[in-house]
Amino acid sequence: SSGINAEYGGGRQSSNNTGIRDISHLTEAEQVEYLLRKTAEEAALDMRAGADLTIKEEDDKEMKEAEEDELPWCCVCNRDAEVRCGECDNDLYCKRCFREGHDEFDLEDHKPAIFKKTSRHKKYNLEL
Numbered sequence: 001s002s003g004i005n006a007e008y009g010g011g012r013q014s015s016n017n018t019g020i021r022d023i024s025h026l027t028e029a030e031q032v033e034y035l036l037r038k039t040a041e042e043a044a045l046d047m048r049a050g051a052d053l054t055i056k057e058e059d060d061k062e063m064k065e066a067e068e069d070e071l072p073w074c075c076v077c078n079r080d081a082e083v084r085c086g087e088c089d090n091d092l093y094c095k096r097c098f099r100e101g102h103d104e105f106d107l108e109d110h111k112p113a114i115f116k117k118t119s120r121h122k123k124y125n126l127e128l
Contacts, residue, residue: 023035070121071092072092072121074092074093074094074097075092075097076094076097076101077096079094079097080094081093081094081115082098082115083095083098083112083113083115084112084113084114084115085098085102085110085111085112085113086110086111086113087107087110087111088110092115095112
């Protein structure tokens with residue numbers, strides 16, 4: 001909106017053709033205020049377009065069912081899972097794959113949580 005851009009010095013168009021304004025010249029507080037206003041404008045636009053932004057009961061039920069059907073194995077190598085990464089859509093990893101994958105992609109801000117098999121995972125225990 002032109003009011004926001006005028007209020008914050010016009011905002012410079014980014015050079016990467018994404019249409020995202022360069023707000024790096026603003027103070028941190030101004031950047032936060034600008035982004036909050038843009039988010040509110042987008043939400044208002046979604047509401048005018050008829051978008052339903054609430055979580056439906058069916059969606060919540062589907063998410064719970066997906067968790068129940070979760071396989072207790074590392075998403076990379078299929079060994080038994082030992083950790084879960086919340087920042088990676090709750091993916092399960094063995095410790096080795098978590099460490100190697102997150103080191104390779106410089107994801108040190110991702111913190112693993114210990115994964116413990118529950119009774120619903122016992123059906124996947126295979127005796128070989």
